[in-house]
Amino acid sequence: MELLLKGVVIGIGATVLMDLWAILLWKAFGQPRPNWAPVGRWFWHLKNGTVFHDDIAKAEPYANELALGWIGHYAVGILYGIVLALAAGPAWFAEPAFLPAWILGIVTVGAGWFLLQPGLGIGVAASKLPNANTVRALNLIAHTVFALGLYGTALLIR
Template identity: 35%
Template sequence: MDTALTFTLVVGIGATVALDVWARQLRRWLGIAGADWGLVGQWLSGLPAGRLVHTSDGFEIPSRGERALGWTFHYLVGLVYAAAYPLVWGTGFLATPSPGPFVLVGFGLSTLAGLCVLTPAMGGGLFASRTSDQGRRIALILLNHAVFAGAQYALALGLVTRPT
């Protein structure tokens, strides 16, 4: 299998799984609910009809299909972030990954996307400005995306072939 493809699959899926495990642990330890990917699926389903923001108007519990769409989207986004490394830094980067690109993409870009795209799309406003707990939400997004970036880097290091 192609090195860049292997990297993308392992880092993209693996880091997304790590993020999901982290979110599950936060719920278990502190009662903090993670992202509702079913609602994200509802939002995605509404995009073709021009509904750019998910609102509670006419809210229904997400269907199985909407949940599947949301979860699929979540993992596809993880794969896109992972694909950015060989695309932007070249395949040579895969042999000697350094933390900087993971901070930039895995933490910085993914955090900005969460705060400037997904949070507003889900009705929370830019940088969670329409939420009652903006500071807490931003802190949680920062923490979650630090876990995601750390998992990306750890997985990338684990893929490096060591000379024998």
């Protein structure tokens, strides 16, 4: 049970750091802030078995999609924290190392590229967007920041 709780904590810490990174990109470079409403709409439509949309903006709206998007964002971050906790085990928490967290962070980009982005209708790895390579690079960087959050939070709680 302690391992699961630690997984929850590092997942929250990593997601918070990822959100702070997004705020920094917005404030310093004018990068648009993440909009979790389309993700919330996507999560809402999963209940009907609809995973992939041509354009999530054309899917039936859900009144609380922004809140659901934020909840989903943190739930996924917590899930990834639990996955790392269970995979790495108590020894990793006693002596956290960045590499396992970074490997998980990079692997989780795949969920965005091959599930969420096609689900939103923007193609595999954002291939339908005019700035697909920029989006891919930002995804890799954001998930590296997430990995730093997993690692850093593990250091804080050991």
